[in-house]
Amino acid sequence: MLQQIPGFDLSRQNRILKHKLSGIFIDVMERGKFILGEEVARLEEEIAAFCDVKYGIGVASGSDALYLALLACGVGLGTEVITTPFSFFATAGAIARTGAVPVFTEIDPVSFNLDPTRVEEKITPRTRAILPVHLYGCPVEMAPLVSLARRYGLAVIEDAAQALGAAYKGKKAGALGDAACFSFFPTKNLGAFGDGGMVVTQNVEIASRVRLLREHGAREKYRHDFLGCNSRLDELQAAILRVKFTCLERWNRRRREIATLYGELLSEQTTAGGNTLKLPFEPGHVSHVYHQYTIQTESRNALQAYLREHGVGSTVYYPLPLHLQKAFSGLGYRPGDFPLAEEACNHVLSLPMFPELTGDEIRHIVGLILRFFKK
Ligand SMILES: *Cc1c(COP(=O)(O)O)cnc(C)c1O
Numbered sequence: 001m002l003q004q005i006p007g008f009d010l011s012r013q014n015r016i017l018k019h020k021l022s023g024i025f026i027d028v029m030e031r032g033k034f035i036l037g038e039e040v041a042r043l044e045e046e047i048a049a050f051c052d053v054k055y056g057i058g059v060a061s062g063s064d065a066l067y068l069a070l071l072a073c074g075v076g077l078g079t080e081v082i083t084t085p086f087s088f089f090a091t092a093g094a095i096a097r098t099g100a101v102p103v104f105t106e107i108d109p110v111s112f113n114l115d116p117t118r119v120e121e122k123i124t125p126r127t128r129a130i131l132p133v134h135l136y137g138c139p140v141e142m143a144p145l146v147s148l149a150r151r152y153g154l155a156v157i158e159d160a161a162q163a164l165g166a167a168y169k170g171k172k173a174g175a176l177g178d179a180a181c182f183s184f185f186p187t188k189n190l191g192a193f194g195d196g197g198m199v200v201t202q203n204v205e206i207a208s209r210v211r212l213l214r215e216h217g218a219r220e221k222y223r224h225d226f227l228g229c230n231s232r233l234d235e236l237q238a239a240i241l242r243v244k245f246t247c248l249e250r251w252n253r254r255r256r257e258i259a260t261l262y263g264e265l266l267s268e269q270t271t272a273g274g275n276t277l278k279l280p281f282e283p284g285h286v287s288h289v290y291h292q293y294t295i296q297t298e299s300r301n302a303l304q305a306y307l308r309e310h311g312v313g314s315t316v317y318y319p320l321p322l323h324l325q326k327a328f329s330g331l332g333y334r335p336g337d338f339p340l341a342e343e344a345c346n347h348v349l350s351l352p353m354f355p356e357l358t359g360d361e362i363r364h365i366v367g368l369i370l371r372f373f374k375k
Contacts, residue, residue, distance in 0.1 A: 005352050005361050007313030008187055012356035017243065024239045039238040046245060047182070048200050050165075051174030055207035057199045058233030059214050062161040062183020065197035066094035068231060069179040070129065072199075072209035073155035075100045079128035083159075084114040085321040085333075086341040087133040091159050092322045095131065103127070104323045104333065109340045110281050112136065112294070112348070116144040129155040134163035134173050136317070136350075137189065137255075137291035138282065142168050142176045149177075157181065161197075162291035164189050165252040169285050174200045179210075184233075184241055189255070189291055190248050192237040254355040255290040258362060262293055262351065265366040269373055276373055292317060292350040299372075300349050306372045312365050315350045 044056035077099035085104040092102040108115040114132045132140040149156045156177030163173040174180040184196035199210045213228035269277045278296040282288045321341045323333035
């Protein structure tokens with residue numbers, strides 16, 4: 001029988017945590033506080049402490065975390081924010097929602113992250129912030145980016161939606177800029193049973209502004225100082241996340257083990273077959289949390305079809321770069337503007353990655369990949 005291995009599977013984790021998590025529903029129901037209660041406050045403290053920053057503010061999603069953090073840093077109509085064209089739509093969508101213009105810049109083809117050496121040429125008098133994305137869980141080369149931002153007086157907001165627990169030069173993602181945004185979408189390294197997100201920051205003004213913005217800019221009940229929106233993390237989601245958060249470091253370690261095993265088993269192909277397959281590269285000064293394990297090959301579509309035929313799931317994150325999205329056609333970008341990002345869209349493939357994946361499953365997946373390249 002065909003061995004089926006999904007690209008992502010929560011059912012194994014939920015089976016292990018079933019008993020603990022079921023109790024949470026009853027606890028929260030009996031306490032009867034569903035919006036901004038103790039669980040949200042505790043989770044905010046726990047995530048902030050984990051990142052070694054002072055403040056955490058729970059919001060309704062990772063997308064809203066970006067939107068509110070941008071607003072809190074003074075991004076809005078008439079301003080520009082420099083970001084990567086190779087990310088999930090929300091990265092640039094959040095910029096545009098504030099009224100600001102997303103300004104894309106080319107990626108580094110090895111890390112897939114925004115290339116810090118190409119940011120300065122994009123700075124104009126309207127630039128207000130830089131929004132780097134720690135794609136797949138690998139931190140952006142932050143030191144040159146932060147010093148550039150300091151020189152020009154720009155805010156740095158990390159899109160750390162895929163990177164909770166990752167580190168750069170000994171500092172956690174979340175503590176590397178002026179503010180950082182996490183997502184608790186169910187498939188993220190720490191996932192809720194629905195949507196959720198958080199802004200973390202060391203800056204008290206950014207923190208208090210995000211706190212007001214998530215409640216329609218109300219400093220006290222029915223007294224609204226400025227426009228915000230309703231964007232809160234539910235008490236029930238926070239309670240679930242607090243249980244799962246106790247497992248995060250173990251899960252992230254397991255993701256790293258899985259990546260190491262993939263790397264060892266696949267290295268045969270990269271060395272024997274020349275340029276046919278590129279594996280993720282983790283520089284010595286970062287700790288990657290492998291939200292995704294993403295390989296590159298010119299035969300990406302054929303490899304994905306072959307894996308699918310043999311019962312193995314895989315995903316393309318992302319098939320179309322942000323500068324070529326229809327929603328941004330008004331910005332005037334063209335195919336060819338960012339060849340490295342466009343090439344990545346055609347060559348990347350994310351292999352199954354979740355902490356409960358077994359060694360036998362990984363060996364099976366790699367066996368199929370090696371067979372595909374020997375055909
Ligand atoms: C998931 C994700 C987001 C958005 O988070 P949601 O919680 O789904 O709104 C933003 N940026 C990146 C890079 C993401 O992966």
